[in-house]
Amino acid sequence: MIIAIDGPAAAGKGTLARRLAEHFNLAYLDTGLIYRAVGRKVLDDGADANDAVAAEVVARALVPADLERDGLRTDETAQAASKVSAVPGVRAALLDFQRDFAQAPPAGFQGAVLDGRDIGTVVCPDADVKIFISADVEVRAKRRVKELQDRVGEAIYARVLEDMMERDARDSDRAVSPLEPAADAHTLDTSNLDADQVLATALEIIGSRDE
Numbered sequence: 001m002i003i004a005i006d007g008p009a010a011a012g013k014g015t016l017a018r019r020l021a022e023h024f025n026l027a028y029l030d031t032g033l034i035y036r037a038v039g040r041k042v043l044d045d046g047a048d049a050n051d052a053v054a055a056e057v058v059a060r061a062l063v064p065a066d067l068e069r070d071g072l073r074t075d076e077t078a079q080a081a082s083k084v085s086a087v088p089g090v091r092a093a094l095l096d097f098q099r100d101f102a103q104a105p106p107a108g109f110q111g112a113v114l115d116g117r118d119i120g121t122v123v124c125p126d127a128d129v130k131i132f133i134s135a136d137v138e139v140r141a142k143r144r145v146k147e148l149q150d151r152v153g154e155a156i157y158a159r160v161l162e163d164m165m166e167r168d169a170r171d172s173d174r175a176v177s178p179l180e181p182a183a184d185a186h187t188l189d190t191s192n193l194d195a196d197q198v199l200a201t202a203l204e205i206i207g208s209r210d211e
Helices: 013-024 031-044 052-060 064-068 075-084 088-103 119-123 137-152 157-173 195-208
Strands: 002-006 027-030 112-116 129-134 186-189
Touching: 002 013, 002 119, 013 027, 013 112, 013 129, 013 195, 027 031, 027 088, 031 052, 031 064, 031 075, 031 088, 031 112, 052 075, 052 088, 075 157, 088 112, 088 119, 112 119, 119 129, 129 195, 137 157, 186 195
Parallel strands: 002 112, 002 129, 027 112, 129 186
Antiparallel strands: none
């Protein structure tokens, strides 16, 4: 079984994907980490995240160990990841990696859960289940602020909100694989739901596909 979870930043897709993978004993891939790894390595190499040539070179040389790099969860890396993910050459270089993971999961798993921004539309268009997670941008900004405060001790809501709105616009308006629900995706608004409620709703969606 392949489950595709898509959605914008801080909507809750990562938490849901991990919990679904655990529930069904499936492999899990946070595809955002792949782009974060590229963005981080570009920055660490002293290049500009807007440099498409540098980003593609890094993407084609990416190895699994790069997904363990320090600093992958910082906002700076997130912004760089959003920029490099708009480069066609980067997306082409990483697409096969994601598809191979889904079709032949590691460690003998009999399926996979992938979360990202174009899993249901591009990476795994034939996924058994597609769920598009959304939430109000103000709610997502508050979640990100709390996450940052817990991790680094400070965060300014107005700045986080502005950055998130800019990122949403960039992800949704890009010409290559824009952020949008697949035509056959189930949409799930998590604005007023906690993690347990999101999981319960997703399990209902997955269970209903056989009815």
